[in-house]
Amino acid sequence: MSNKINHSMSLAKPDAQDISTKQKIALATGLVGLLILVLAFFNIDFPNRAVFLALSLGLITVGTVVYSRDAYLTKLEGIKNDGVWFKSISSRGVIGWALGVVLTAFYIVLYFYPQFLGLGANGSANTGLIALFDPLSNLLSGRNASQWFVYGTLYTIAIAVFGYKFILKYRHNKYQQLRTVSVIFFQLGFAYLIPEFMYVMNSDLPYYDLKSVWPLNYYLFQDYHLNQFLGAGNIGIALIIFGIVSTLVITPILTYKYGKRWYCSWVCGCGGLAETAGDSFRQLSSKKMSAWKLERWLIHTVLVFSVIMTVAVVSSFLKGSWQDGVFVEGNYWLSNEGFLIAIGVLLTIVFVGVMVFKRNELGKDARYGAIGYAIVILSLFAIYFTGTNEEIFFIKSSTLKTAYGFYIGSIFSGVIGTGFYPILGNRSWCRFGCPMAAILGFQQRLFSRFRITTNGGQCISCGNCSNSCEMGIDVRAYAQKGENIVRSSCVGCGVCSAVCPRGVLKLENDSMDGRINPTEVLLGNDVDLMDLLNKN
Amino acid sequence: MEHVVIIGNGISGVTAARHIRKNSDKKITIISAETNHFFSRTALMYIYMGHMKYEHTKPYEDYFWKKNRIELKNAYVKTIDTNAKTLHFAEGDTLNYDKLVIATGSKPNKFGWPGQDLEGAQGLYSKQDLDSLERNAPNNKVCKRAVIVGGGLIGIELAEMLNSRNIPVTFLVREDSFWNGVLPEGESAMINRHIKNHHIDLRLGFNLKEIKADDNGKVKSIVITETEEEIECNVVGLTAGVAPNISFIKDSRIETNRGVLVNRHLETNIPDVYAIGDCAEQRDSGIDQRRPIEAVWYTGRMMGEALAQTICGNRREYKPGHWFNSAKFLDIEYQTYGWVYGERGRPEYEKHFHWIHEDDTKCITVAYHKDTKEFLGINTFGIRMRHETFDRWLTEKRDVDYVITNLLEANFDPEFYKHFEKDILAAYKKNLQTA
Numbered sequence: 016m017s018n019k020i021n022h023s024m025s026l027a028k029p030d031a032q033d034i035s036t037k038q039k040i041a042l043a044t045g046l047v048g049l050l051i052l053v054l055a056f057f058n059i060d061f062p063n064r065a066v067f068l069a070l071s072l073g074l075i076t077v078g079t080v081v082y083s084r085d086a087y088l089t090k091l092e093g094i095k096n097d098g099v100w101f102k103s104i105s106s107r108g109v110i111g112w113a114l115g116v117v118l119t120a121f122y123i124v125l126y127f128y129p130q131f132l133g134l135g136a137n138g139s140a141n142t143g144l145i146a147l148f149d150p151l152s153n154l155l156s157g158r159n160a161s162q163w164f165v166y167g168t169l170y171t172i173a174i175a176v177f178g179y180k181f182i183l184k185y186r187h188n189k190y191q192q193l194r195t196v197s198v199i200f201f202q203l204g205f206a207y208l209i210p211e212f213m214y215v216m217n218s219d220l221p222y223y224d225l226k227s228v229w230p231l232n233y234y235l236f237q238d239y240h241l242n243q244f245l246g247a248g249n250i251g252i253a254l255i256i257f258g259i260v261s262t263l264v265i266t267p268i269l270t271y272k273y274g275k276r277w278y279c280s281w282v283c284g285c286g287g288l289a290e291t292a293g294d295s296f297r298q299l300s301s302k303k304m305s306a307w308k309l310e311r312w313l314i315h316t317v318l319v320f321s322v323i324m325t326v327a328v329v330s331s332f333l334k335g336s337w338q339d340g341v342f343v344e345g346n347y348w349l350s351n352e353g354f355l356i357a358i359g360v361l362l363t364i365v366f367v368g369v370m371v372f373k374r375n376e377l378g379k380d381a382r383y384g385a386i387g388y389a390i391v392i393l394s395l396f397a398i399y400f401t402g403t404n405e406e407i408f409f410i411k412s413s414t415l416k417t418a419y420g421f422y423i424g425s426i427f428s429g430v431i432g433t434g435f436y437p438i439l440g441n442r443s444w445c446r447f448g449c450p451m452a453a454i455l456g457f458q459q460r461l462f463s464r465f466r467i468t469t470n471g472g473q474c475i476s477c478g479n480c481s482n483s484c485e486m487g488i489d490v491r492a493y494a495q496k497g498e499n500i501v502r503s504s505c506v507g508c509g510v511c512s513a514v515c516p517r518g519v520l521k522l523e524n525d526s527m528d529g530r531i532n533p534t535e536v537l538l539g540n541d542v543d544l545m546d547l548l549n550k551n
Numbered sequence: 552m553e554h555v556v557i558i559g560n561g562i563s564g565v566t567a568a569r570h571i572r573k574n575s576d577k578k579i580t581i582i583s584a585e586t587n588h589f590f591s592r593t594a595l596m597y598i599y600m601g602h603m604k605y606e607h608t609k610p611y612e613d614y615f616w617k618k619n620r621i622e623l624k625n626a627y628v629k630t631i632d633t634n635a636k637t638l639h640f641a642e643g644d645t646l647n648y649d650k651l652v653i654a655t656g657s658k659p660n661k662f663g664w665p666g667q668d669l670e671g672a673q674g675l676y677s678k679q680d681l682d683s684l685e686r687n688a689p690n691n692k693v694c695k696r697a698v699i700v701g702g703g704l705i706g707i708e709l710a711e712m713l714n715s716r717n718i719p720v721t722f723l724v725r726e727d728s729f730w731n732g733v734l735p736e737g738e739s740a741m742i743n744r745h746i747k748n749h750h751i752d753l754r755l756g757f758n759l760k761e762i763k764a765d766d767n768g769k770v771k772s773i774v775i776t777e778t779e780e781e782i783e784c785n786v787v788g789l790t791a792g793v794a795p796n797i798s799f800i801k802d803s804r805i806e807t808n809r810g811v812l813v814n815r816h817l818e819t820n821i822p823d824v825y826a827i828g829d830c831a832e833q834r835d836s837g838i839d840q841r842r843p844i845e846a847v848w849y850t851g852r853m854m855g856e857a858l859a860q861t862i863c864g865n866r867r868e869y870k871p872g873h874w875f876n877s878a879k880f881l882d883i884e885y886q887t888y889g890w891v892y893g894e895r896g897r898p899e900y901e902k903h904f905h906w907i908h909e910d911d912t913k914c915i916t917v918a919y920h921k922d923t924k925e926f927l928g929i930n931t932f933g934i935r936m937r938h939e940t941f942d943r944w945l946t947e948k949r950d951v952d953y954v955i956t957n958l959l960e961a962n963f964d965p966e967f968y969k970h971f972e973k974d975i976l977a978a979y980k981k982n983l984q985t986a
Contacts, residue, residue, distance in 0.1 A: 033717075091748060093882030097715040098601035187882075189967035298603075303612060470963055471938025473877050473886070475848045476562070476610050477594035482603045491610060512965050514602075516879040518886060518935035521963050538942050540853050541870035548570070548856065 037085045045078025055147040056132065065150035072168075076176050083180035092187035094514050096298075096483070104437065105295045111437035119434030126425040129162035156211040163222075170288060171207045175199050177291035184294075190509050190522070194280055198287035201226050206284045219247040223254055226282050229262045230321040231451035233424060237416060238332045267458055273524055274465025275455035276507025279445065286445060288433065289485065290508060293441025297485040297510065300440030306487055310447050310504065311383070317423055318453040319387045323394045324419040326358055330398050331413070355399050362391060373461050376531060380460075423448065442485040446504060456503030464524040465507065467500035469493065471538035474519045480511035494519050497537040501530060554578040555862060556638065556648035558628050562848055563828025564654035565589045566855025567862075572619050574863040579620070580646070582638070584627035586678050588613060592656075593848055595681045596708045600715040605678075631803045633821045650862055653800065653811055653819075653826040654855075657793035657846050659705075664789075666762030671770030672787040675709050684712075687770075687786050691718045694785040698722075698773050700759045701791030702729050704878050707742075709788045710751050711881050721752040721782055723759055723775065725791075732895045735916050737905045738930060739893070742880050744911060749881055762787050793846050795830040808832055810844045815868045817858045825862070827854035838871060840890055847876060873945045874928075875938060883912055888941035889928025891918040901927060904951065906978045908933070908971060915975065919951035926954045934971065935963035955979045 034042070051061075051071035061067040087095060103110040124131050133143025141149055145160050148168060152160035178199045185191035205226040213220050221243040229235045235258050244251035269277045279286045300306075333351040366388050374381055432444025445452050459465060467490075474497070480490035486504045490511045493500045500520075512520040535548050555571055557564040560583035568579050581589075594608040616623055627641040631651070638646045659674020661667045671687045673680055688694035697713050699706050702724030710720045726732060729746065731739040746753045758776040765771035772783045795810035806812045806820040810832030817825050828851035833843040853871055860867040877886045892901055902921040907914035913933030919926050926949050929941065940961035944954060959972045 091882055096600075096602045100604050101601040188965065189969070190965045193967055470935070471942065472849045472852075472875065473938055475593040475877075476591040477597065478591055478603060478607050478610070479594070479597060482607045495610065509965060516884065517877040518884050518963060521935070522966060537849075537852075538872065538875075538938050540856065541868075541872060544857060544860065544867060544870070547860065547865070548573075 035085055035089075038082050041078045041081035041085065043078075045075050045082070048072065048074030048076075048078060052144060052147070056144040058133070058143045060142075061147065064147050068147050068151060071147075072172060076172065079176040080179060083176075083183050087180075087183040087186070095184055096514070099295070099298055105298070107299065107438060111296075115435055115437040118436065119430055122425075122430040122434045125162055125166055126429055132162050132165065134162050135159070155208070156214045158214070167207055170284070171202050173292040174202045174284070174287045177294065178287075181291050181294055185513060188509075188513050191513060194509070195291065197281045198283075198290060201282045202284050202287050217247060217250060219243065220251065220254070224284070225257070227284075228266055228278070228451060229258060230318070230325065230454065231283070231285070231449060233321055233325065233419060233450075236325055236329050238328065241329075241332055266455070270455055270458040271462055272464060274463045274505070274507050275452070275459045276465065276505075276509075276522075278455055279452060279506035280508045283451075285428065285432070285449065286442075286506060289436075289441040289445060293433075293436045293485075296436045296441045298440070298482050299438065300442065300446065300485050300487040302481050302484070302487050302489045307489075310487065311380075313447045314449070314453045314456075314504075315383065315387055317427070317448050318450040319390055320419060320423065321450040322391055324415045326355070326395065327398055328413075328416050330355060352399070355395055359392065359395050362388065362395075369461065376461065423450075440485055440487070442506070445506065446486050452504070452506070456505075459505070460501065460503040462527070464527060464530075466523060466525070466530050467493075467505065467511070468521050468523050468525075469497050469499065470517075470519045470521070471497060472540070473517045475517055477516065479514045479516060480520060483510045483514050485510070490520065496535050498535070499530060499532050552576065552578050553649045554580065554647065555650045555652065556646060557581045557652040557654055558638075559583060559654035559656055559828070559830075560586070560589045560623070561592060561654060561656050561828060561851065562589075563656075563851035563855045564652060566852045567652055567654065567827060567859050568621050568855075569619070570856050570859030571862055572621060574859060574865075577862075578622075580622040580624055580648075582624045582626055582628060582646075584625060584641075587623060587625055588616070590678070592676070595675065595678070596712050599681060599684060599712045628799055630799060631805065631824075633804050633824060636823070649823065651824045652858065652862075653797070653805075653824070653830060654828045654851075655796045655830045657829040658796040659789055660701075660792045660794050661789060662791065664700075664759050664762060666764060666770070667789065669762055669764050669770050669787075670768060671785055672762050672789060674789050674793075675705050676793060684786070688713060688716070688718055690716055694718050696721065696782070696784040697786040697788060698759075698782055698784045699788040699790055700773075701789065702726055703790060703792060704730075705793075706788065706790035707746065707880055709790055710746070711749075713786075713788075714749055714751060714881075718786075719750075719752070721754060721784070722746065723754050723757045723773075725756070725758055727756045729753070729755070731893050733893050734930070735891060735893050735903055735905065737907060738914055738916060738932060741907060741911060741914055741932065742883070745881060745883055759787075793829065795832065795844060797830050815870075816861055816866060817854055817869050818861075825858055827851065827858050838869075839874070841871065841874060849875075873942055875941070880932075883933050884935065885930070885932050886936050887928065887930045888936065888938065889918070889926070889945050891916055891928040891930045904955070904979055904982060906971075906975045908974075913971065917951060917954060924950040924952065926951050929954070935965075937961045937963040 048071045051067055055061065099105045102108070104114060105111065130136060133141050133145040135141045140146070141159055145162055145165055148160035148165045151168065152158060152164045178195045181195050182192050206224045210222050210224055213223065221240050224232065234240055241255070244255050280290060330351050333347055333349060333354055369377070369384065370381065377384065427448040428444050432448065435443055474494040476491055476495045478491050480494060484490050485508065486506055488500070488502050488505060490500060507522055509522050512522060535545060537545065555577050557568055557580065560581045564581055568581055571577060571579055588609050589611065590605065590608040591610060594603060597603045598605055598608065628638050629641045630639045632639065636648050638648065657676060659676050666672060673683050675681070675684065688697060696719045698721045699709050700723045706722065710722055713720050728736065728739040729742045734742070743753060743755070756777070760774040760776040762770055763772045763774065770785060770787050772781050773787055774781050797807055797811055800807055800811060804821060805824055810830050811819055811826035812834050813819055813826050813831045814834055817827055817831065819826055829844070829846040831844070831854065837843045850871055854869055857867050857869045873889055875888045877884070879885065892898065900920050900922065901918050904917045905914065915932070915934065916930045917926070918928045926944060929936070955976055958975060959970065962970065962972065
């Protein structure tokens with residue numbers, strides 16, 4: 016809640032930060048656009064859907080753009096966070112909670128009750144909100160809209176218009192601008208348009224966002240997806256190979272060179288939404304030690320779950336499937352046994368490599384890693400030895416897959432991850448749940464040239480950096496000791512550096528030497544004293 | 552077990568406590584009447600501006616103190632009896648110590664202006680100052696105008712704070728250009744323009760004559776000495792510097808001047824009594840070219856570290872290295888390394904090279920020795936510089952040519968930022984030709 020002391024007896028809004036007349040008009044414009052969507056949701060059938068859809072999306076865009084321009088272009092360039100902890104929406108006030116509830120409800124309907132959005136069942140025509148989007152979907156791919164098309168469109172617009180707001184807010188900061196342009200580009204092109212065009216070219220291809228990498232898109236290696244790929248000829252095979260290469264080769268190389276930020280804050284759509292639409296909520300992430308402990312257990316558990324689920328699903332796919340009550344054995348060049356052995360060998364190489372070369376850097380974390388590793392290896396044995404059907408630990412792999420899709424893919428990433436923006440901060444999914452972030456973070460911590468360096472003794476411990484860290488890193492704790500920040504969770508958004516009033520923080524790609532300096536290295540003090548402090 | 556008592560829970564006292572705990576098992580008590588827990592004073596402005604809440608300004612979570620066995624006592628020390636090694640509190644109770652650290656910081660200067668103690672007239676240093684500002688200037692309806700007196704770093708922060716709530720500000724500065732006692736004229740002039748660009752009514756060369764009260768004893772207006780002009784206002788910010796907060800020590804045997812007098816080991820004239828941070832004053836004169844009293848965040852931290860060693864039986868001098876500092880003037884970041892003097896007190900050997908960008912928000916000034924060309928210091932505005940590099944160059948006694956030629960090595964700006972080193976070098980070469 017806001018900590019503002021309000022001595023005004025006025026019944027009108029007592030906030031110091033009032034919005035201008037122009038902003039009020041812009042807000043009204045945007046809300047009218049939103050109202051059209053709401054009316055459509057309540058099954059109001061608009062006569063000319065194409066016109067009303069364009070009107071709705073247009074008004075929302077214009078409203079946000081005009082509002083943002085008036086908010087930032089009327090002031091000089093610089094950090095503009097005035098009043099974020101006073102505004103109800105951005106300080107877990109009434110509006111913040113209300114927004115959280117509405118968003119959460121929307122996600123529940125979207126994932127579990129698409130019929131309420133108007134999705135036509137069994138080939139019947141769409142109604143309501145989804146029908147409103149039919150003209151646009153027909154224009155792009157020649158088919159009627161689905162709830163995912165509606166969601167994708169709104170998602171893309173949100174990233175674009177709030178991205179524009181973000182660019183204005185940080186117009187003095189080239190890093191922030193470029194990264195936002197990049198995120199808008201990848202969302203609009205790779206996540207939204209290209210998959211639609213791929214469908215136009217080859218309607219047998221499943222939806223495939225090329226920039227999306229396993230395990231974030233956990234469905235990549237699932238049977239229905241693999242079947243669709245295999246049924247789509249050479250291009251399908253090529254896409255499977257690309258999916259594997261992007262996970263095993265491209266990702267580690269880019270992470271080595273630039274840190275996980277190349278993905279999390281320059282490419283990823285989840286990150287894109289968090290950075291743009293979620294920017295107003297970045298200060299809400301908890302920086303408590305307890306939150307950090309929870310984060311580390313949770314995100315790595317999700318990763319372990321995701322690995323086991325994927326291996327089980329692929330394994331049962333390779334074994335074969337039940338078709339019309341008859342079990343048809345899989346007949347692929349890669350046998351189930353071969354696959355499990357290959358995964359086992361790969362994991363062992365990674366594990367042994369880490370233990371031999373990086374044991375000291377990981378310290379206590381190595382123990383947690385070993386536990387997770389042991390669970391995965393035991394699961395591999397279980398998958399191999401437990402009978403002819405598809406059970407592991409007496410749980411069907413399809414059940415495992417459904418559970419993962421339900422609890423992680425839907426509830427965690429959507430309902431909590433985005434719905435709880437106004438409560439838990441904008442990156443709670445990236446921070447607590449994303450298995451991709453866990454893998455990239457593991458790579459970043461172990462072998463990346465990326466780090467955030469601190470500027471000698473200039474830190475005044477003001478806490479702006481920690482406050483604006485969406486990943487809940489207590490940046491100040493490092494900066495005030497003069498210690499480089501090498502954290503697996505850091506997505507490299509660079510806002511800590513931007514808001515620092517003393518120019519203390521800088522994101523850098525540099526050599527691996529001296530990257531980790533877990534000591535006090537404050538400049539200004541006499542050198543002997545620092546040596547002494549570090550010895551103690 | 553030896554009992555170390557620290558008066559003051561600012562950066563100096565808390566750093567001392569932390570390092571004493573690292574090195575020993577002594578009993579440690581920190582006393583403060585300001586807040587229960589350590590917070591970062593430098594962030595007070597961001598609480599008012601709504602960037603952060605009070606709890607975000609605490610560098611350590613509340614469990615930290617218990618976990619590290621550092622006792623916190625919320626009390627106000629009234630007198631110190633150094634013979635009996637006893638503190639007497641305003642509440643009437645007492646506390647014995649074996650070693651005493653005075654780290655009470657500063658209080659805002661007041662120069663005897665009529666009306667300076669009225670409700671609505673205040674400095675900006677403590678949590679209480681912030682609370683009273685929140686009371687007297689919650690918005691621009693309650694506070695129709697504020698006047699700030701004194702042209703230093705706290706003054707401009709206060710102006711920025713009030714500006715964030717759309718409260719009109721008149722800023723009275725005694726000098727004829729903002730902070731020109733410290734900044735060279737080109738920089739000071741640039742900041743003047745920057746302040747005015749924020750619609751702050753900057754009045755240069757004006758002094759406060761008196762503060763007038765309304766019927767309720769609250770600030771009503773101020774009068775300017777030079778013009779006799781009366782300005783209606785509800786808040787007056789008194790930000791003409793700070794002075795050591797040591798009035799309760801004056802009656803003790805501890806020797807004081809403006810601050811508590813200490814030697815290079817931060818020891819006072821009384822055994823087992825030490826002083827660190829803003830309230831400590833170096834005997835004789837300052838270290839190197841530093842002033843005897845330095846109210847700077849990082850020197851407080853360094854004194855705390857050094858003193859902790861001494862208290863733990865490892866007697867050490869306080870040795871601050873090369874001077875550096877930083878600040879932010881509204882939207883312009885400022886950093887300084889080494890010594891760059893303004894008009895006042897500039898040594899006759901010191902020469903300057905000044906470069907300013909055409910957008911009027913970035914500039915640098917490099918000070919060097921006119922005969923030896925030795926690099927003496929640099930001020931940068933709107934360009935971040937790497938502390939480590941300048942620290943090394945100052946130690947290596949580089950000349951000014953080397954520094955300007957290698958400026959890129961010291962750049963600390965975020966990635967993709969535009970660089971100005973070439974422009975600076977070109978301007979420097981041109982300057983040499985015309986000089």
